[in-house]
Amino acid sequence: MDKPQDSHSVAPPIPSANGDDADLCSRFLGLYPITGASISVIDEAGNHSTICASDDTAAKLEEMQFDVGEGPHWEALHTGRPALVPNLQSGDTSAWPIFSEAVRQTEIGAVFAFPLNMGAVTIGVVDLYCSSSGNLSTSALSTALSLARSVTLPAARLAIRSAHAEAASTTTGTAPELRRVVHQATGMILVQLNVNATEAFLVLRAHAFSSGRTVHDVAQDVVARRLDFGATAV
Amino acid sequence: MSETSRESRVSAAFVKLADTLIADYDVVDLLDTLLLECTQILDCEAGGLLLVDAVGQLQVVASTNEEADFVEFMQVGAGSGPCIDCFTTGKAVTVADIDESGNQWPEFRTAALQKGFRSVLATPMRLRGEVLGTMNLFSTFIGPMNPRDAAIAQALTDVATIGILQERNIRETGIVAEQLQRALDSRILIEQAKGVISQTASVGIDEAFVLLRSYARRHNLSLRSVAESVANRSIDIGIVQPATSERQA
Numbered sequence: 089m090d091k092p093q094d095s096h097s098v099a100p101p102i103p104s105a106n107g108d109d110a111d112l113c114s115r116f117l118g119l120y121p122i123t124g125a126s127i128s129v130i131d132e133a134g135n136h137s138t139i140c141a142s143d144d145t146a147a148k149l150e151e152m153q154f155d156v157g158e159g160p161h162w163e164a165l166h167t168g169r170p171a172l173v174p175n176l177q178s179g180d181t182s183a184w185p186i187f188s189e190a191v192r193q194t195e196i197g198a199v200f201a202f203p204l205n206m207g208a209v210t211i212g213v214v215d216l217y218c219s220s221s222g223n224l225s226t227s228a229l230s231t232a233l234s235l236a237r238s239v240t241l242p243a244a245r246l247a248i249r250s251a252h253a254e255a256a257s258t259t260t261g262t263a264p265e266l267r268r269v270v271h272q273a274t275g276m277i278l279v280q281l282n283v284n285a286t287e288a289f290l291v292l293r294a295h296a297f298s299s300g301r302t303v304h305d306v307a308q309d310v311v312a313r314r315l316d317f318g319a320t321a322v
Numbered sequence: 323m324s325e326t327s328r329e330s331r332v333s334a335a336f337v338k339l340a341d342t343l344i345a346d347y348d349v350v351d352l353l354d355t356l357l358l359e360c361t362q363i364l365d366c367e368a369g370g371l372l373l374v375d376a377v378g379q380l381q382v383v384a385s386t387n388e389e390a391d392f393v394e395f396m397q398v399g400a401g402s403g404p405c406i407d408c409f410t411t412g413k414a415v416t417v418a419d420i421d422e423s424g425n426q427w428p429e430f431r432t433a434a435l436q437k438g439f440r441s442v443l444a445t446p447m448r449l450r451g452e453v454l455g456t457m458n459l460f461s462t463f464i465g466p467m468n469p470r471d472a473a474i475a476q477a478l479t480d481v482a483t484i485g486i487l488q489e490r491n492i493r494e495t496g497i498v499a500e501q502l503q504r505a506l507d508s509r510i511l512i513e514q515a516k517g518v519i520s521q522t523a524s525v526g527i528d529e530a531f532v533l534l535r536s537y538a539r540r541h542n543l544s545l546r547s548v549a550e551s552v553a554n555r556s557i558d559i560g561i562v563q564p565a566t567s568e569r570q571a
Contacts, residue, residue, distance in 0.1 A: 207510035208553035234500040237507065242377055268382075268393060268513045272527055275517020275553060285514055285553055311517070311527060 112239045113140035116216055119231055122200075123219045126150045127239060128161075129204070129212035129247035130286075132293035139212075139246050145194065149217050152190050159187035160201035164213045168286075170233070171201040175221040197221035202236040204243050207271060208285035211244045241266070248293065248303055273307035280318030291317060328363070332474055335359040339481050348544035349486055349505035350512065353384045356482040357457060361386050363478075364443070364471050366459040370396040372405060373447075373455035373502050380409060380455065383509050388516075388531045395433050399458065403430030408444035408456045414476060415444040418466035434460070443467040445475045447483045454483060454502060508546040515549035519559050533559050 116125035124146035128138045136154055141147035153159035160171035163183075176191050176199060191199075198218040203210045214236050224232065244266060270292070278288035295317075296306040309315035338355060353371050361369040368387050372380040380400035382393050399405040404427070408415040417423055418441050420434045434442070439460040447454045457479050486501045512534065519530035537559050538548040551557040 205507070207507060207514045208550065209514070234503070237500065237503045240503075240507075241375060267397075271510050271513030272517035272520070275514040275519075276521040277517075278514075278553075278555075279518055279521035311520075 112242060113142045113146070113214075115239070116214065116232070116235055117142055119216075119228055119235065121218050121220070121222060121224075121228075122216045122232075124149075125214060125216050127204075127212060127214045127243060129243050130165075130290065131247065132290065132297040134290055134294075136212075139243060145196065146215070146217060148194065149191070149196060149199065150215055153187060153215070156184075156186040156190060158184045159191075160184075160199050161213050161215050164201035164203040165210055168203050168205055168208075168210050170203070170229075171199075172224065172229075173199045174223040177221060195219050198223075200224060200232065202232060204236060204240040206240055206244050206289075207274075209274060209289040210286045211240065211247050211289070214239065267304060267307075269311050270303055270307040273310035276310050277317050280316055331363050335363060335478060336481065339478065339485065348508060348546040349501055350383060350508040350545050351538075352482055352485050353505070354545070356478055357384045357386060360457065360475050360478055361459055364459055364461075364467070364475060366443075366461045368392065368437075368439070369457065369459040370399075370405075371455065371457045372396065372400055372409075373505055374409070374453070375502070375506050380405065381506055381509065383455070383505055388528045392437070395437060396458070398433050399427075399430050401429070403427040404442050404444040405456050405458050408446050408458075409453055412446050412448055412451075412453045414446060414472055415442075416467045416472060417442045419464045421464075438462050440464045441467070443472060443475060445472070445479050447479055449483050449486075454486070508549070511549040511553055512545055515552035518552050518555070522558060 112127055113125045116122055124142045126138055126141035126146040126149065128136045128150055131137055138147065138150055141150065150161065153161040160173050163171035176188065176196055182188075196217045197220040200216045200218075202214045202216070204212040204214060216232065248266075273292055274285055274289045277283075277291055278285050281288065281291060283291070292306060292310070293303055295315075296303045299306070306315065310317075338359060339352070353373075357369050357371050360366075368385075370385040370392070371383055373383045375381045380397075382396045382400075385393055385396060396405070400409075404415040404417055420431055420440055420442060423431050434440075437460075439462060441461045441464055443459045443461075445457045445459075447456065457475065459475065486505075512531070515534055516527050516530040519525065519533055520527050523530065523533065525533070534548060534552065535545065537543075538545050541548070548557070548559075552559055
């Protein structure tokens with residue numbers, strides 16, 4: 089097994105406004121020993137859409153996990169915590185038999201999946217892979233976590249706008265779709281439906297999408313108690 | 323405020339901030355303390371603290387008043403107003419009479435006057451040439467901020483800014499971005515928790531925050547950790563009534 093070195097990892101920059109989506113993936117590439125990265129978000133229908141992949145293998149890794157419905161990507165998504173698999177070719181992969189079988193056909197040695205958490209809501213996952221196997225060093229792990237945090241907000245904006253013509257905010261100040269009221273509504277809905285925060289956020293977005301309104305508008309109705317998901321059959 | 327009581331207030335504020343830094347603290351709690359102390363010492367009616375997020379936008383992280391319209395008002399100032407000017411220049415901005423500010427920030431001017439605010443002091447949170455955010459104090463009285471007051475606000479803000487860096491791994495570059503990110507994420511958790519409490523306890527969003535904060539203080543926990551437990555439903559503040567909840571140290 090390759091011994092990971094404690095290399096100088098790239099510091100997470102405060103990204104410039106309007107950085108393009110590809111940039112979200114590329115910032116992980118300076119992190120040793122990462123070979124490639126892909127980021128996906130969950131749209132309002134609960135589907136996963138890839139917003140960037142640094143190379144074909146990264147794209148394939150993600151697609152494979154979508155196809156088989158298992159793997160570190162899903163674990164990170166469901167637990168809200170990183171799923172670290174330092175040795176895919178020969179380690180214990182009994183948790184994901186189908187995924188492990190598929191990944192053995194590739195050059196991938198290790199996969200590290202990090203959830204993109206917006207408060208209690210998981211809005212997507214970043215999947216990192218290495219061509220050789222081996223653990224992440226403590227400092228690489230902490231840098232990866234912090235990079236994942238730095239892409240969460242831009243990714244959340246993309247997630248919300250991915251399928252819906254949510255008016256792009258060009259003004260300064262908080263984008264309307266991520267204002268406080270949206271998070272407050274998420275908290276109210278999770279109680280109304282007795283679901284977790286991720287599911288509540290999905291319900292909020294799905295409702296906005298199906299009624300042709302913005303997430304911000306629907307959230308305002310929820311907080312003003314004009315709309316109660318518990319009271320209506322959704 | 324008399325000179326002596328004022329002096330002692332200022333010293334007490336420094337001690338309080340220092341105390342916040344010694345314990346296992348959360349950035350949001352630190353900034354909340356900073357803002358409340360400065361608002362009182364400088365005899366202001368309201369205040370808000372904004373930090374820059376990952377895409378360069380200013381976000382309200384702490385405010386003396388949690389009402390939605392006040393927070394919205396702060397965001398207006400973050401778009402065009404003394405807050406954003408202070409942030410871009412890295413210098414304190416004081417507006418002695420908002421009414422007289424003319425067409426400099428028309429939207430901000432209207433919103434401020436509507437709320438009864440007549441003057442404002444915006445203080446930058448600076449760190450090695452970088453500006454991380456601004457603290458904005460609003461007064462219902464006209465008049466320039468006394469330079470000594472402005473210096474006190476800046477000094478307290480500097481202490482808090484240094485505090486942001488005091489957590490572990492100070493050597494690591496990128497820690498500032500990381501800390502800001504964490505603070506903003508704490509704020510999101512707090513908003514989600516406010517929603518949960520508002521729904522379970524059938525109270526308004528503002529009152530939900532009061533319940534959340536008093537629970538955190540009573541149990542000596544950070545706002546973030548309480549908010550997290552509320553948002554994932556491992557504690558229920560809506561059912562635990564303030565008077566009867568002294569269950570844990």
